[in-house]
Amino acid sequence: MESQNRCSVIIIGAGISGISAAKVLAKNGIEDILILEASDSIGGRIKKQNFGNVSVELGAGWIAGVGGKECNPVWELAAQSGLRTCFSDYSNARYNIYDRSGKIFPSGVAGDTYKKAVESAIQKLRTDQNTSDVSDVSIYPTTPETPIELAIDFILHDFEMAEVEPISTYVDFGEREFLVADERGYEYLLYKMAEVFLFMSDGKILDNRLKLNTVVRELQQLRDGVKVTTEDGCVYEANYVILSVSIGVLQSHLISFNPQLPRWKTEAIEKCDVMVYTKIFLKFPKKFWPCGPGKEFFIYAHERRGYYTFWQQMENAYPGSNILVVTLTNGESKRIESQSDQETMIEAMEVLRNMFGPDIPEATDILVPRWWNNRFQRGSYSNYPIYANSQMVDNIKAPVGRIFFTGEHTSEKFNGYVHGGYLAGIDTGKALLEDMKTDNDRETDNGSVLQPLLALTLSQTDIVAGVRNCDIHTQLFHCNNKRGLTEAIL
Ligand SMILES: Cc1cc2nc3c(=O)[nH]c(=O)nc-3n(C[C@H](O)[C@H](O)[C@H](O)COP(=O)(O)OP(=O)(O)OC[C@H]3O[C@@H](n4cnc5c(N)ncnc54)[C@H](O)[C@@H]3O)c2cc1C
Secondary structure: OOEEEEEEEEEEOOEHHHHHHHHHHHHOOOOOEEEEOOOOOOEOOOOEEEEOOEEEEOOOOEEEEEOOOOOOHHHHHHHHHOOOEEEOOHHHHHHOEEOOOOOEOOHHHHHHHHHHHHHHHHHHHHHHOOOOOOOOHHHOOOOOOOHHHHHHHHHHHHOOOOOOOOOHHHHHHOOEEEEEOOOOOOOHHHHHHHOOOOOEEOOEEOOOOEEOOOOEEEEEEEOOEEEEEEOOOOEEEEEEEEEOOOHHHHHHOOOEEEOOOOHHHHHHHHHOEEEOEEEEEEEOOOOOOOOOOOOOEEEEOOOOOOOOOEEEEOOOOOOOOOEEEEEEEHHHHHHHHOOOHHHHHHHHHHHHHHHHOOOOOOOOEEEOOOOOOOOOOOOOEEEOOOOOOHHHHHHHHOOEOOEEEOOHHHOOOOOOOHHHHHHHHHHHHHHHHHHHHHHHHHHHHHHHHHHHHHHHHOOHHHHHHHHHOOOOOOOOOOOOOHHHHHHHHO
């Protein structure tokens, strides 16, 4: 099919990174943009759904990193939008650990186990970083074995508790976390951003520069732009593309690249781990769990690590909703995604009966998001492996030809978080503006002479892939910028 449109920039994906990148471009006068989004709404991994008469967050739920020396920009956006949030106090969770017979572990046992687990985790981190004092065997990391040790290990690591690692989010923005509990949803922040540059009416986006239900399948680099082909056979062209799909989607080959992405790029993408994080929502006719201060979170200790371990009651967020949330990760997430919701409900009810006795009422409804099996997500968020170095992160982020990469996975400091996606989008928008400026300057200076010469000297692949990544990847010319390459050729 013939190309329908030619615009300055096509943004693929309307999650927070795509929308924040588009906003930067629009604010800088680049308004002939097109946003292609595979699903039927904006937001991506920020997604609310009505469940049990309230609005629950299937994806991101917390604004993580609040109360520190710098202000988390997403916290600022939430404040400007008047988003309703609740402070999450995890500090008591360790004193609400249930065993399989419904007994709560004494606070001394729980406290000691927690302390040991934190020390062991810190020690492991030091060992991994090769900075440990190997002479002191007493502080070698220990392997969790008992149900309580496994439960604590799970919450420390799969929930990235601030005590263990110097995670930039907590170091820079603070250690407090606030749960978004607003009927308009976390996604309201994206609509507030979008209204600055897209036409909206009654809270709905009615701007034909946003195309929903449009799945991109192929990106072809042209001499002076990118051709984008969608699943329904439409073809669009732009001078540049910003690709904001998740790392899981990049690994899944939903989108093919012509020419193929260079090895340095595909290797970096493959090396990045994808975490799966699933919140299962259960609705009950009445409360049967302890309420009140210090009781929001509770833990189930089981001999299988991560088996329905971490629970939250929604009374703080939505009083009277009678909703419990249990969080599963990785292998357990994939397992429950592949079974029916009814089977998951049976498992969850058995766990709850173990904790609270046989007489508790049956759940009346269940909601199981499937982030792993969603072909537009393929997981919940990126996790750089422990051995990741800055070159790997640079390669994940680096543009290839006229395709710029963004998304939470490109944020070296804040990957995995909403603010990581938001800041990555801003960075990518700015980097692209810079590139456009250099492009314009070059065309003004040399345009008519240079383009044919380039075409004669290098293959098309070299031009698009080499010129734009010459700082790292062009072996041929070892130049530091495009001007350097131009001079080398001339
Ligand atoms: C269950 C869960 C819990 C989380 N909890 C938190 C939390 O509490 N706090 C926090 O800060 N972060 C949390 N996160 C992470 C946070 O949601 C993400 O880091 C952030 O939303 C990612 O934004 P993004 O723009 O990078 O990607 P996305 O939001 O994934 O945006 C990418 C968009 O691209 C679209 N797309 C994919 N393929 C195509 C295609 N072929 N063509 C067109 N469009 C395509 C997708 O539909 C999507 O809309 C959580 C994530 C999940 C899943």
